[in-house]
Amino acid sequence: MNAPLPSHAMPAVEPRPVPGAMLEALRARFGERCSTAPAVREQHGRDESPFPVTPPEVVVFCESIEDVSAVLRLADAHAVPVIAYGTGSSLEGHLLAVQGGVSVDVSRMTKIVQLHPEDLTVTVQAGVTREQLNREIRDSGLFFPIDPGANASLGGMAATRASGTNAVRYGTMRENVLGLTVVTATGEVIRTGTRATKSSAGYDLTRLMVGSEGTLGVICEVTLKLHPLPEAVSAAICQFPDVNSAVRATIQMIQMGVPIARCELLDANAVRVVSAHSQLGLREAPMLLMEFHGSPASVQEQAETVQALTADCGGQDFQWATTPEERTRLWTARHKAYFAGMAANPGCRSVTTDTCVPISRLAEIIDVSVLDADASGLPYYIVGHVGDGNFHLAYLVKDGDAAERDIAEALSHRMVQRAIALGGTCTGEHGIGLHKIGFLVEEAGEGAVQMMRTLKRALDPKNILNPGKIFTL
Amino acid sequence: MNAPLPSHAMPAVEPRPVPGAMLEALRARFGERCSTAPAVREQHGRDESPFPVTPPEVVVFCESIEDVSAVLRLADAHAVPVIAYGTGSSLEGHLLAVQGGVSVDVSRMTKIVQLHPEDLTVTVQAGVTREQLNREIRDSGLFFPIDPGANASLGGMAATRASGTNAVRYGTMRENVLGLTVVTATGEVIRTGTRATKSSAGYDLTRLMVGSEGTLGVICEVTLKLHPLPEAVSAAICQFPDVNSAVRATIQMIQMGVPIARCELLDANAVRVVSAHSQLGLREAPMLLMEFHGSPASVQEQAETVQALTADCGGQDFQWATTPEERTRLWTARHKAYFAGMAANPGCRSVTTDTCVPISRLAEIIDVSVLDADASGLPYYIVGHVGDGNFHLAYLVKDGDAAERDIAEALSHRMVQRAIALGGTCTGEHGIGLHKIGFLVEEAGEGAVQMMRTLKRALDPKNILNPGKIFTL
Numbered sequence: 001m002n003a004p005l006p007s008h009a010m011p012a013v014e015p016r017p018v019p020g021a022m023l024e025a026l027r028a029r030f031g032e033r034c035s036t037a038p039a040v041r042e043q044h045g046r047d048e049s050p051f052p053v054t055p056p057e058v059v060v061f062c063e064s065i066e067d068v069s070a071v072l073r074l075a076d077a078h079a080v081p082v083i084a085y086g087t088g089s090s091l092e093g094h095l096l097a098v099q100g101g102v103s104v105d106v107s108r109m110t111k112i113v114q115l116h117p118e119d120l121t122v123t124v125q126a127g128v129t130r131e132q133l134n135r136e137i138r139d140s141g142l143f144f145p146i147d148p149g150a151n152a153s154l155g156g157m158a159a160t161r162a163s164g165t166n167a168v169r170y171g172t173m174r175e176n177v178l179g180l181t182v183v184t185a186t187g188e189v190i191r192t193g194t195r196a197t198k199s200s201a202g203y204d205l206t207r208l209m210v211g212s213e214g215t216l217g218v219i220c221e222v223t224l225k226l227h228p229l230p231e232a233v234s235a236a237i238c239q240f241p242d243v244n245s246a247v248r249a250t251i252q253m254i255q256m257g258v259p260i261a262r263c264e265l266l267d268a269n270a271v272r273v274v275s276a277h278s279q280l281g282l283r284e285a286p287m288l289l290m291e292f293h294g295s296p297a298s299v300q301e302q303a304e305t306v307q308a309l310t311a312d313c314g315g316q317d318f319q320w321a322t323t324p325e326e327r328t329r330l331w332t333a334r335h336k337a338y339f340a341g342m343a344a345n346p347g348c349r350s351v352t353t354d355t356c357v358p359i360s361r362l363a364e365i366i367d368v369s370v371l372d373a374d375a376s377g378l379p380y381y382i383v384g385h386v387g388d389g390n391f392h393l394a395y396l397v398k399d400g401d402a403a404e405r406d407i408a409e410a411l412s413h414r415m416v417q418r419a420i421a422l423g424g425t426c427t428g429e430h431g432i433g434l435h436k437i438g439f440l441v442e443e444a445g446e447g448a449v450q451m452m453r454t455l456k457r458a459l460d461p462k463n464i465l466n467p468g469k470i471f472t473l
Numbered sequence: 474m475n476a477p478l479p480s481h482a483m484p485a486v487e488p489r490p491v492p493g494a495m496l497e498a499l500r501a502r503f504g505e506r507c508s509t510a511p512a513v514r515e516q517h518g519r520d521e522s523p524f525p526v527t528p529p530e531v532v533v534f535c536e537s538i539e540d541v542s543a544v545l546r547l548a549d550a551h552a553v554p555v556i557a558y559g560t561g562s563s564l565e566g567h568l569l570a571v572q573g574g575v576s577v578d579v580s581r582m583t584k585i586v587q588l589h590p591e592d593l594t595v596t597v598q599a600g601v602t603r604e605q606l607n608r609e610i611r612d613s614g615l616f617f618p619i620d621p622g623a624n625a626s627l628g629g630m631a632a633t634r635a636s637g638t639n640a641v642r643y644g645t646m647r648e649n650v651l652g653l654t655v656v657t658a659t660g661e662v663i664r665t666g667t668r669a670t671k672s673s674a675g676y677d678l679t680r681l682m683v684g685s686e687g688t689l690g691v692i693c694e695v696t697l698k699l700h701p702l703p704e705a706v707s708a709a710i711c712q713f714p715d716v717n718s719a720v721r722a723t724i725q726m727i728q729m730g731v732p733i734a735r736c737e738l739l740d741a742n743a744v745r746v747v748s749a750h751s752q753l754g755l756r757e758a759p760m761l762l763m764e765f766h767g768s769p770a771s772v773q774e775q776a777e778t779v780q781a782l783t784a785d786c787g788g789q790d791f792q793w794a795t796t797p798e799e800r801t802r803l804w805t806a807r808h809k810a811y812f813a814g815m816a817a818n819p820g821c822r823s824v825t826t827d828t829c830v831p832i833s834r835l836a837e838i839i840d841v842s843v844l845d846a847d848a849s850g851l852p853y854y855i856v857g858h859v860g861d862g863n864f865h866l867a868y869l870v871k872d873g874d875a876a877e878r879d880i881a882e883a884l885s886h887r888m889v890q891r892a893i894a895l896g897g898t899c900t901g902e903h904g905i906g907l908h909k910i911g912f913l914v915e916e917a918g919e920g921a922v923q924m925m926r927t928l929k930r931a932l933d934p935k936n937i938l939n940p941g942k943i944f945t946l
Binding site: 116118119120121160161162163167171172174175184188189190191192194195196197198199200201202203204205207208210211212216227228230251254255256257259294295297298301354356357358359360361388389390419420423424425426427428429430431432436439440443444445447448449451452454455457458459470471 | 589591592593594633634635636640644645647648657661662663664665667668669670671672673674675676677678680681683684685689700701703724727728729730732767768770771774827829830831832833834861862863892893896897898899900901902903904905909912913916917918920921922924925927928930931932943944
């Protein structure tokens with residue numbers, strides 16, 4: 001592969017200033033909801049990526065579709081960039097205002113628009129977070145399974161095609177978004193999809209927007225599939241002598257078609273930091289954290305199958321988390337892995353990979369990547385939604401240490417090349433953002449990326465929607 | 474709704490003749506695989522829709538991606554329409570050469586390119602049919618569940634976003650296509666997706682192509698998810714005093730989260746024709762035909778739940794199909810419903826609806842539509858993948874009888890309007906083709922259809938890829 005190393009320096013692009021007339025128009029319409037205060041701008045110019053803060057010129061707090069449309073109409077008239085902002089939890093530089101412009105903050109758009117428990121669907125405003133949604137629908141007997149580490153907004157989760165620990169059973173945002181309300185580059189409001197579970201009605205605009213990272217439209221409302229709360233839930237942990245054994249057990253579960261709901265790997269490093277952060281008292285050894293959903297009999301059966309299978313692969317200390325409290329404690333600890341990693345390495349930032357490979361190649365890519373990481377001398381840990389073939393190797397680098405950053409980026413690049421060679425992808429759930437622009441070309445090829453650019457130019461001819469992300473134009 | 478009645482007359486468009494130079498170039502490259510014989514052209518100018526035969530000017534039998542690319546390069550140079558052809562089983566006029574041009578027949582592209590049983594994936598050429606695929610992978614312990622009525626090609630199934638009887642459990646082509654090899658309007662070959670089960674790498678070109686009905690590219694290879702053959706399978710039929718009771722039982726199953734694999738409704742008319750056609754000896758009453766997949770214990774449990782639930786809804790004559798032979802006989806009969814309907818009404822063609830609604834509204838839309846159909850005096854029958862909220866009302870009209878055709882089209886239009894009003898779609902699995910161009914505007918709105926047109930113009934500026942389908946340009 002001869003593609004250049006993906007740039008992890010900031011791209012050198014001329015900012016596109018917000019003209020005075022536009023700023024005045026925004027202030028006239030939005031009053032105090034339009035801010036140029038440095039603290040507000042800085043907050044909107046960062047995410048969880050290791051890139052430097054790159055603030056927008058203005059932040060507008062939108063409260064309705066009409067608000068978003070008004071901003072876009074002005075941005076279109078003045079050819080000014082617009083970046084949608086939910087909770088700021090993206091990982092690849094998605095939110096950074098590399099060409100300046102306006103941050104459209106949708107975090108106040110937190111209405112549950114329509115809950116249809118009898119159809120297992122809900123429509124929410126883009127700023128509703130996954131935790132808020134599950135709180136608000138608790139009494140319906142339903143839940144929304146997609147759970148990225150952060151308590152992200154559902155608009156942001158749609159925009160990055162997010163997933164999380166439940167994807168092996170319930171799919172990702174790709175499978176769980178039924179429709180969207182989107183504001184286009186000219187401020188027009190369109191609706192995609194319906195509440196029907198399937199449709200062959202024309203181009204799949206819903207899935208074109210899902211994962212487009214704010215570059216084709218601003219997502220204002222999301223219609224989602226919900227799922228019945230399982231009658232029975234049971235979770236278990238099992239520790240292994242090495243990562244390879246844990247991964248082999250996972251591969252066998254998937255190949256056998258066990259309908260496992262969650263199957264998470266933590267390597268010994270991750271177990272150490274997570275256990276310390278959340279006081280779990282776990283032995284420092286690789287671990288699978290699993291959950292089974294279904295009827296009581298089906299859960300029992302799955303659990304027995306998996307217990308036998310992990311034992312065959314050298315699993316030890318298989319333990320049930322029988323009470324809901326215990327389960328919640330384990331999963332909360334898992335969700336905090338990223339922050340636990342940060343806490344255990346003060347002054348560090350994380351360069352996190354997100355490769356996803358066909359399940360049979362998972363052990364192989366992890367083994368080689370661990371050797372590579374060990375040789376680098378950088379601290380690292382692994383967590384992974386291994387039931388999907390997706391895992392994250394987080395390299396911890398001292399903030400501002402360019403040499404360490406270079407080492408981590410080179411490790412990351414080699415892992416991506418391995419994943420692509422094995423039929424996989426450079427990103428299972430985090431997206432391309434700024435960070436993986438080069439990786440996308442390596443993965444998809446220049447022809448496919450050129451098709452993406454053609455679509456972008458067609459829907460956003462002035463390149464005002466989150467410009468500079470996914471690809472260079 | 475003020476949109477005009479969708480035209481079921483053929484659109485009046487000037488054909489775009491294949492210039493002599495292009496025909497010569499095709500003959501030079503393809504020899505006998507390039508045909509202008511009237512019988513061959515006629516066969517490629519029809520599908521299962523009630524539109525008159527509209528043949529292409531030339532048919533080219535392609536055997537490789539390079540063949541397809543060569544045709545597209547010529548078509549691009551001469552601005553001539555190209556229509557991809559698999560098995561000719563589409564239902565909405567997709568294949569009709571309304572602007573003339575070249576039919577690219579991929580039915581000889583029948584190679585299984587790569588089977589990866591350990592990853593539950595397979596890559597096939599576009600002309601492989603669903604039955605061929607399942608035959609060829611039989612020894613792997615895996616199967617491909619998507620089963621439209623016809624033995625369609627997998628390229629065609631991807632192009633129309635097809636589904637079938639298993640979608641309630643396994644999803645549609647939208648969920649089961651991992652990647653594609655596509656020839657673009659200029660003859661370029663691009664690959665979309667990977668073999669990883671999930672990805673956030675840029676725009677979802679795979680799902681943009683799935684359901685695009687040959688208007689954005691010609692699909693040459695399809696990478697599919699496979700599923701482990703269930704350890705246990707059990708099927709059952711249950712008859713009901715009326716359609717409403719059968720539908721209520723279905724709604725309850727879905728709302729309870731029973732992981733049923735197939736749940737098909739046949740109304741009394743469908744039971745009559747299917748039973749006669751396949752000698753099943755069934756009583757003429759509405760019926761659910763169901764199948765359960767899983768471990769023996771899980772299948773048993775699902776079946777008990779469903780048996781109790783159907784009894785509560787007035788179900789009678791609940792019968793198990795215990796042997797594989799019995800099951801196959803029932804499902805084969807179901808798949809032949811369309812042909813059984815034709816056979817029972819000689820000299821008729823079928824105007825078939827394909828609405829899909831949120832599950833809770835299914836009984837309501839069927840009830841009203843049955844009253845409407847009864848009042849029309851036309852013969853009809855209903856079959857439906859009711860677990861998805863999707864059903865087909867087939868009105869049988871005498872071939873060439875314009876008055877009956879008008880009545881059927883008006884019935885169909887009223888049903889679509891009902892489905893849209895209830896949050897549903899005009900087509901669950903058949904696509905738009907020629908027939909539903911007006912319905913798509915009613916469903917998606919002018920703004921969304923305009924976005925589709927913009928995408929089409931961007932990827933196919935000369936409008937050579939299956940022109941005149943999905944929307945008017």
